Amino acid sequence: MNSKNNITIKSVNVNNYAKKITIEVKGEVYNIPFAKLTTKPTRQNPVIEIFVDQELASEAVTYMLKNGEVDSIPFDAFLDYNRNPDYLKKMFLFEMTNVALNKLKSTQLSKNEICKRLRTSPSQLARLLDPTNTKKTMDKMLELLVILGADIQLKCA
Template sequence: MITIITAVSMNNRKKEFQVCSAHGSHTFPFALLDVKPTPDNPIVELYVDKELASECFTYILKSGEMDSVTLDQVRWYNRDPQYMHDMLLYKLSVEAQKRVKESNLSKREIIRRLGTSPSQLYRILDTTYYGKTVDQILKLFHVLQCEVEVKVTPKTA
């Protein structure tokens, strides 16, 4: 699902941007920018970039340097739960595609064992379709004789 940025503002005191979208309001620190503002070279212009389908915001420094930040970068930094879910589905789908190609089973046999339709299998394997569930992908891995391990680690600073 494509989400657009609805508003962006900056807080020079906190050295961060405030980004608003349908997923809520998130911050993004200046420290993560590729082109960083300084006291001598501050941000003079900031806007939601319509030329980039409103999926990015662009800032321009006093020196004329400019850069853009995507909403995905902001959501990744904030560990947005929906974004992390979508990335998990994406990674699992990529791995499932690889395992289906390596499998000795035909797609017809995989479909039969899953008890589903061909179009449903193709949706499960589609990296851009987020209507699937982790459960569906896990069932596919089971049919392909693959084990899936979940690893939980403490959050690092």
């Protein structure tokens, strides 16, 4: 899930010495260490080529190791590793929406009754249940989950 619509990576650099890859997006810089990559470079097998991948809509970087292995890193991996608050909020809303959709299948309540309890319209309920809608609030999603009988637990580690 790309948290920013039509985001494009402007530049990418690799630092084999510091063991990290750096991208620039709209003036913001994000790093990811080699340790978090699926195909990990080493001293004996360093990154020899890296580029913003046009075939992936410039939303990922692709790199090649000395031994010929090739892998790509999506922009979301950089956001996740850097704990980007906007990205994490949207991922949390996405998960809340999926729980709500599952609860909706098993509830005895009609959509009209849910709207009445939420004090909202059917069109707003449809927006709350749309996994691609990132403009909804956590407050309304929490209200919806409570109405649907979801067991809400908050765990901070």
